[in-house]
Amino acid sequence: MSDVLDPTPYDALLLLSFGGPEGPDDVIPFLENVTRGRGIPTERLKEVGEHYFLFGGVSPINEQNRDLLAVLRKDFADHGLDLPVYWGNRNWAPYLTDTLRDMVRDGHRRILVLATSAYASYSGCRQYRENLADSLATLRAEGLELPEVDKLRHYFNHPGFLEPMIDGVIESLADLPEDVRDGAHIAFCTHSIPNSAADTSGPVEEHGDGGAYVRQHLDVSRLIAEAVRERTGVDHPWQLVYQSRSGAPHIPWLEPDICDHLQERHAAGVPAVVMAPIGFVSDHMEVIYDLDTEARAKADELGLPVRRSATVGADPRFAAAIRDLVVERAATERGQQVTPCALGALGPSHDLCPVGCCPARAPRPAAAGADSPYA
Ligand SMILES: CC1=C(CCC(=O)O)c2cc3nc(cc4[nH]c(cc5[nH]c(cc1n2)c(C)c5CCC(=O)O)c(CCC(=O)O)c4C)C(CCC(=O)O)=C3C
Numbered sequence: 565m566s567d568v569l570d571p572t573p574y575d576a577l578l579l580l581s582f583g584g585p586e587g588p589d590d591v592i593p594f595l596e597n598v599t600r601g602r603g604i605p606t607e608r609l610k611e612v613g614e615h616y617f618l619f620g621g622v623s624p625i626n627e628q629n630r631d632l633l634a635v636l637r638k639d640f641a642d643h644g645l646d647l648p649v650y651w652g653n654r655n656w657a658p659y660l661t662d663t664l665r666d667m668v669r670d671g672h673r674r675i676l677v678l679a680t681s682a683y684a685s686y687s688g689c690r691q692y693r694e695n696l697a698d699s700l701a702t703l704r705a706e707g708l709e710l711p712e713v714d715k716l717r718h719y720f721n722h723p724g725f726l727e728p729m730i731d732g733v734i735e736s737l738a739d740l741p742e743d744v745r746d747g748a749h750i751a752f753c754t755h756s757i758p759n760s761a762a763d764t765s766g767p768v769e770e771h772g773d774g775g776a777y778v779r780q781h782l783d784v785s786r787l788i789a790e791a792v793r794e795r796t797g798v799d800h801p802w803q804l805v806y807q808s809r810s811g812a813p814h815i816p817w818l819e820p821d822i823c824d825h826l827q828e829r830h831a832a833g834v835p836a837v838v839m840a841p842i843g844f845v846s847d848h849m850e851v852i853y854d855l856d857t858e859a860r861a862k863a864d865e866l867g868l869p870v871r872r873s874a875t876v877g878a879d880p881r882f883a884a885a886i887r888d889l890v891v892e893r894a895a896t897e898r899g900q901q902v903t904p905c906a907l908g909a910l911g912p913s914h915d916l917c918p919v920g921c922c923p924a925r926a927p928r929p930a931a932a933g934a935d936s937p938y939a
């Protein structure tokens with residue numbers, strides 16, 4: 565037990581996640597929640613439904629969030645951080661609005677949000693903030709007094725997020741047959757998003773091709789690859805690649821796709837590939853289907869040895885990183901000087917998303933940012 569840590573002015577932490585189905589009857593309603601107003605072709609929806617049915621209609625994401633919740637609560641208790649942790653989802657029970665209502669009824673007035681998405685982008689940041697705004701609007705309509713809601717900064721470059729992934733890549737390399745191990749390439753994998761969404765991700769003045777989304781992922785890839793080289797003594801070539809593309813085929817999304825990449829690497833004579841899903845915080849459906857099932861089948865067909873490294877999940881180092889981020893943000897809000905912890909070339913991300921950060925196609929109110937109507 566160390567010194568007491570001060571969460572003031574915050575009185576609760578909200579773990580905000582995507583949510584997933586927990587049985588076959590949940591799959592279609594879940595997909596309807598996810599895709600409402602998003603213009604996803606019906607064919608793609610049917611196909612994605614099949615991914616879930618292959619696993620009995622159960623996404624592992626909720627169980628993974630329950631695990632993370634338990635590890636966060638234990639970490640906070642062990643380190644004298646007196647801050648209750650709640651959990652709510654965008655697309656499935658426990659729904660964000662219900663959790664926020666519980667939090668208000670429990671008397672919480674200053675809520676800090678941890679989203680299970682480490683990077684900038686509309687899908688990974690503003691969409692969560694829009695959902696927070698929607699929930700706050702509902703609570704206001706119910707006559708409840710609204711709490712103040714802030715969101716933790718992007719944590720892609722926090723050592724507590726990187727360390728478990730570095731270990732994971734090293735373990736995957738070690739698991740490859742010895743004769744192909746040293747020649748293995750690393751494919752850092754993340755969710756493909758429309759090029760237009762990538763280009764406009766992050767604060768406006770920093771926009772370049774691929775925006776903050778691609779730059780943050782490239783920084784993480786390089787940091788992990790360098791750490792792996794230092795610790796194994798082998799320099800493994802790497803590339804950032806994409807997965808889980810949806811949307812209409814004529815709209816450009818980030819490429820190359822992992823399956824095309826495996827084919828290209830194999831044709832180039834690369835003896836093995838480690839797929840490292842740096843874009844995701846846990847081994848949910850995008851990982852166990854798109855990588856472990858689909859990309860794995862492609863690799864088997866090619867006769868290319870592949871391994872898939874672990875995401876951070878409920879690693880205690882990730883929980884410690886969250887504690888660090890909470891304590892840092894609380895001190896900042898109290899007006900104290902802090903030294904935010906971040907590795908790599910980009911430095912710590914902003915605490916408050918500026919106006920127009922990660923814009924939506926059709927503007928909607930978003931909470932916990934400089935353009936929040938609830939500030
Ligand atoms: C950047 C990003 C993350 C990472 C950041 C984060 O974690 O938030 C992420 C996570 C996730 N995405 C998930 C599931 C889905 N995403 C979809 C659709 C889409 N995702 C997009 C982007 C992202 N998605 C985009 C641009 C679309 C197109 C539609 C739109 O513009 O909105 C669809 C609809 C069908 C399809 O088109 O694939 C599903 C079912 C699950 C749950 C998995 C589980 O159940 O275990 C998780 C964690």
Ligand SMILES: [Fe+2]
Pocket residue numbers: 755
């Ligand atoms: Fe998604």
